[in-house]
Amino acid sequence: MHSCRAVERDIRVPGDLPQPPAATFGTWNVFAGLVRDATYEEDGSMNPASRLHETQGTPEPPRNPGGSGVVMGDSTRKRYSVSGSQQNQRERHSDDELPIAFVGTYPPQRCGIATFTRDLSDAVISANEKVRATVLAMTDAGSTYEHAERVRFEIRQGVRGDYLRAADFVNYSDTRIVSVQHEYGVFGGKDGAYVLDFLDELRKPSIATLHTVLDRPTASQRLIVQKMSERCECLVVMSHLAIDLLEKSYDISPERTRLIPHGIPDMRADERDLNKAKFGVTGRRVLLTFGLLSPSKGIEVVIRALPKLVAEFPDLIYLVVGATHPEIVRRVGEEYRLSLKREVESLGLRDHVVFRDQFVDNDELRSYLQAADIYLTPYWNEEQITSGTLAYAMGSGAAPVSTPYWYAKELLAEGRGHLFGFGDVDGLCDALRSLVKDPMEMEKSQRSAYAFARQMIWPKVGEDYVDLIQLALREAVVPEAPALLTRSIPELRLDHLVRMTDDTGLLQHAAFSVPDRRFGYCVDDNARGLLAALLAQRVIGLGETRQLITTYLSYLHHSQCEDGDFRNFMDFRRNLDREPGSEDCVGRALWALGLAVELAPDEGHRLLAKRMFDRSMTLPLTFGPRGSALAILGLDTYLRSDRDNKLALETMESLAAGLIRRFDEEADETWRWFEPDLAYKNAVLPLALFTFSKRTGDKTALRVARDSLAFLEEICFTGEHLQLVGNAGWHVRGGVPSIVDEQPIDASAFVLAFGAAYDSTGDLRYMARMRQSFEWFLGANRLGLSLYDFSTAGCHDGLELSGVNENQGAESLVSFLIALLAMLGLASDELGSEQAETDAARTD
Template structure:
């Protein structure tokens, strides 16, 4: 069957953690089947595995296994988390059984989970009814670190709530997956296995003393007396861990029982770990399948699910999973360790074809919901659900980078320019980076070189410049802007390849506005007379084209730049005239579009939103237009209110933005948004003298330092750079120019804000 196209846009990579074939165990088979099922169901999703090793040399895994963990080596768990985070995995699906993880009660696993950035869905293969304290604590912690816990029985669901206090909404029920096999007569393949004309009983699985196979052997004489043609096949190797510690003692004990009961002609030991195809053929020849476990504490059983899925009449002892699966006439239950009752039930089914076939049909029909095609779809639906929930309601994390903390008062990180310099070559500052390595692939842009000019200019005011080379850097970036300006049309080009070829002759209104914003502000800070002169000339020439700009953000950028320029040259009548035209245009657009519940200029909040409010504030102050200032404060108040949660800043995410009456995008959060809010709040504080705006600016700045949705810092103290964004599954580790400059400009803005606070200055705000 060709799987339907999956509806999970954005879900591209799933990692499943567990044992994996050829390691011999039920979880290894389950993990392999789940990975293959997911891959078949959604072929455009990359599904792969991390395998747990119980021996140093590991196993000869297939290509689907991309990483291995030595279960007893704690360091491997942290390294695996790092590998998953770097691999941009969207979802981790963990297969949990206490014994496959190292540490007390398998607690090494918690190190891995606590360091993951992405959502985790954990499938529980064991849920203990009477756990010791350490096992109970590990399960509770596992519940906290997992976005969802998948159980394969309702009993497990009950235990999680009543014993471990895990809320119902945290739990999902999905059947144990089974292959989709046809409903065939048991005689169909008997000839192949030399049991043609025989009545076949079957038990399969890894042999261990808790399987209770001796009960079936003890029941056989009474069955053979009535049905001399009966054959009992015991299919499976001894469990590797049992083999390692006790050897073949259990198998030898079973063989001795067979010998003592004189039933050797009726028992076949198939000492093989058979592949799926062979297993299904063995199941196909069985007339009755038997699971004679000795204890009730079995919360799931793949062997029972497989047997029912092939339409077998099942007789079982009353362990938890069997009671649930065989209810309503889907199988027969006999007491634990009771050979007489078992023999009676086997004989009853062998003599009543009608009853046996009715049980078969009920079991087969019931398990159609458990075939891997449907189970895989259920898992994909669940993955999509938890991913969307994580986007809407991100979970705080507590793995702070050492020595990084949020600032509360006059406690700012040191300005460090290492990464700014590494991103700059003899042409200008490169746009992007692969982690901390400058990327030549995307070349340069005017936007970033303009911001870099502003950072270098502000740095000359607020940093000890001896040896820092900021004057040289500002000349470098200014030279790029001079070259970017197209004298023919009076507009800035924006994008340049690494080969120094302009991609276009005219950049967008927004990019032109950003260049003017940074040039105008740089004019207010530059002390080098040559740089000041060239910046002023370029600003004046580029200003001419802006009078007819319509893009609200382009207008806002220009207005903030004009405010900086007029701080230096307050008597420039032409600049004031264009400022008045643009400010009135922006103000009118606000007035015409705002509503009581959406006091904004547009029906969508997207990028650099706070620049619009800041432009109204600084322009209204210089023009002494109190209505314009009020509009700026009101819109910024609203903007701040919808971008805060739990006492931290939550910028509108660029992965969908926020449309009026729609659902806001929580991620991807960009540093440029935090910078815009820092500058706007600082301007609001300077104009209103309302202490709350000072605190708001600090809150927005703290977003860089880890007080955000994921409690993870974006600022890198080693490089002085800034990572590119806060994603749903962690941090975008690339440190591009825009992000690093957003950090530096925000830091310098806070430095000036604190300096003014210390000096009790009330002069007009002059940054941003």
């Protein structure tokens, strides 16, 4: 490994910097509030949106049914594919040019990474006239952007194939190096693992800027960053602490990192009075906080400190600038902002606190910054490794006051600002009082912050990146193409699900690919549909899923009885069957409702789902094995939103104990199973016990889960492909497994079970089996036939003796979708794939 530290520029106060005139100011682009200053950022992960396409500011082309990317250039559209001739035909750069591709979000998207990507690309262009910048922009759910000409590709966050096609586009362009902006919530896959697909396929050198470095990463987070370090020439970080954390928590040598500070605009520090006049606060001392509003910002701490201060300094005014974080709005609306306003009123601070509830453009943001005397970051989260807001404020000449999160402690060391404890109202009062009552102290703090920040202005940061890029190009070793690519996961498409759904619910059956109305609806399928739609909204957003979620939840609501039981079947004329549903029906409904309590798109949906779940909890849940397993999955999802619900946890424990008891009573050395036969969706039983063990730490449940899944693996895998127990005869103890009519619902259960096993144990062999189970849908099966229909986005109803069942009903479709969504959520089925595939043939 080469070193990229040789040209590191230390962050320090230059001795020859001119001292700025005494003045006052405060805050950068409001979108930059996303730079890891709230735990909500990860919950508000950006979802994929419009089609991968090259654009010159033109609208998105129509969807390509085959799922391939579409290139758009000027007014001419054509299919995009990679070929040798394309490489010869590409535009060649001259020796005097330095084409660089930047990967990240990009304006007009409203987030800090988008602003950073634009400002960084501008800065390197300004730093070196040879640079020619292009951007591959990540896109969010349901949005169409009028991007600048610099954006040549859009990558849908949750569509894995887009990352490969984007890499191909770069490979066959004249780009010499790629700069990736890495932040949680930007890239798709679990913990953003899809970025590795892009880097694996890339045949050009790359560097990656890490906007967040975690002190205690999960196993997958750690592995992803390690793999990025292996694939990139260098990792760029913005603080010394980030280098230490990468060495301590990720085992990444400091020689693989480079410190370049967060860039900021070049602002004057002597126009405070002029900018105060713009906002009607002339003659007042201005405190400022800006960024996307969320509870982690700690604004209430400042509000509670103000009564004592304004009694002593009545000219103080506190400006809170920025819209509420979109994820907070989605989950709870403006509850936090309204609570702050109520507190302002109750404390009599109406004349001293002003909320600016909107996004502001760059020019207006600069004006706010340059109007502030003191800038405040009263954040609650200690483990924040960067803060663009604090860097911007220092660059404007405001005196910084902050809680001691990691980045603030580093930036404000050596007297460059004032720190106070998390939630410490009295400590904040003291810090502000020391500045406000002593103009000399205020001026000293402002000068010190401004002088330090001069080395962070974009022209200097742009030069640093150009130096690093040129070093990386000199030392780069272009990776070889992989011998084999196993990435065969289709794009998520809901075409057939929409086709099978009317305003009542999801129809049970199809005649070929056409909905068959004769058989009506059932709770089983609508519960499965609700599960799939809820999971899909995290990948493709609410645009395609909101109405489906509403329809399926409404069907379940209509089918539930007053005692919490369900009437499973309804004919096409909307007549409900009078017979109560099966145990599986109730268990599956609980699973869907539990997930709806957590993930439904608005409070009304979540409250209804919770009421329905609680009503069913009054039933005597004395289920058989599969009903118990499904109910355990529902209780687990429910407990994610109501962790302290003792009834739910006790019920879950009772059902799990029942499964373990059945296993102990039935299993022996040759038949390690819960029943005397293997029937349908067998793998849901170990899935439930893996889930229970993960929540409770129950080692017995983990042992039984592993043992029973290993038994299924012995029966149902021949080599590297899955061969399910057919439902025409099943597999009776001592007999031979049926191979007639293998069912998609069984394959889907295997995908989920192996995924849960991997999640519980970290054993890469389970990851390989999960992938092989999913590939049953795509032709890795007994007949070598694909059950997934790429033309309709439906799934055939089964694998018969010599062919596929031609019908594409709801159960098969939703089973496929749930399995696909599980694969899309996997950390990365390529991580450690060599080891996983080697181990897959072994037995424990």
